[in-house]
Amino acid sequence: MLLPRIATLITGLSLCAMAQAAPTAYPLTIDNCGSTLTFQHAPTRTVTIGQAGTEMLYAMGLSDKVVGTSLWFNNVLTKYKAQDDKIQRLADNEPSFESVIGKRPELVAVELEWMVGPQGAVGTREQFHELKIPTYLLPSDCEAKDNLVGADGTRLAPFRIETIYKSVSQLAQIFDVQERGQQLNDELKASLARSIATAQGKQLKDASALVWFSSAQMDIEPFVAGHKGIPDFMLSTLGVRNVVESDEEWPTVGWETIAKANPTFLVIARMDRRRFPADDYEKKLAFLRSDPVTRNMDAVKHNRIIILDAMAMQASLRMFDGIEQLATAINGYDLSQ
Incomplete structure (x- = not known):
């Protein structure tokens, strides 16, 4: 039933609006896709491997913390073009390991595990972590998924929308912009509710x-x-x-x-x-x-x-x-x- 689903989404929005985001307490430790990441402060230099993470950071007003991007399927959204034009694109597809570490990042945000993972096209997480460079993998590509089976991985359970909200919340926490992350998630949930309402009469x-x-x-x-x-x-x-x-x-x-x-x-x-x-x-x-x-x-x-x-x-x-x-x-x- 679609109506109960809409009601649940709206209830979730109300609860989010009532919650007050607390500032990040550093050092911050986050469990991420099998790795434990610790941040002593908000990263000031970030490289993104994947358009999804790039645009999440742009949406939270963090483009000034991004020093290099890569792996683009579509052109950047028009509303982010001015910010994106100031940032070096390391590659349209996968960048080299050397080009990423050459930007001296304090964080590498990764959309897909086949880019940075056990068989990473760019490198393994261990290679980056040995250089004290934390890699944050979007949970949507690791939770309930086996990326060693099939060309692009195999889902062990259906994709959960909550993994996107989790990515936004955790990135917001890493950069100490929780209120921006909360606002963005509220907007996404409202958009989803509107779409469901559009289709419910068909x-x-x-x-x-x-x-x-x-x-x-x-x-x-x-x-x-x-x-x-x-x-x-x-x-x-x-x-x-x-x-x-x-x-x-x-x-x-x-x-x-x-x-x-x-x-x-x-x-x-x-x-x-x-x-x-x-x-x-x-x-x-x-x-x-x-x-x-x-x-x-x-x-x-x-x-x-x-x-x-x-x-x-x-x-x-x-x-x-x-x-x-x-x-x-x-x-x-x-x-x-």
């Missing part, structure tokens, strides 16, 4: 969707959203079923299998990076409308294709905008066709 009992992120080549199996991941949470929150049943974060599934499932909606990622051909959403659209298998799917024939920024499909602030866009688009479709 009859979606039998509605389904597929979320297509990208493809290494246009003519092979696409990377799609798994059963317990972030896009699955977005869909199920609005009452829509994900047709993919794999627990991998972004499994590959054949188009024949997808066509047989015949999802009501297709959600495709728009991104500014160009690592794979299908990073270009226009190429995705052209493929869907020309391929003999995909062009006969109901979602394609009736143009029920929703385009979202790639970062709206990640555990990020943009995810809340993505849910709102999904709810608005779904609410506007005539499902009698």
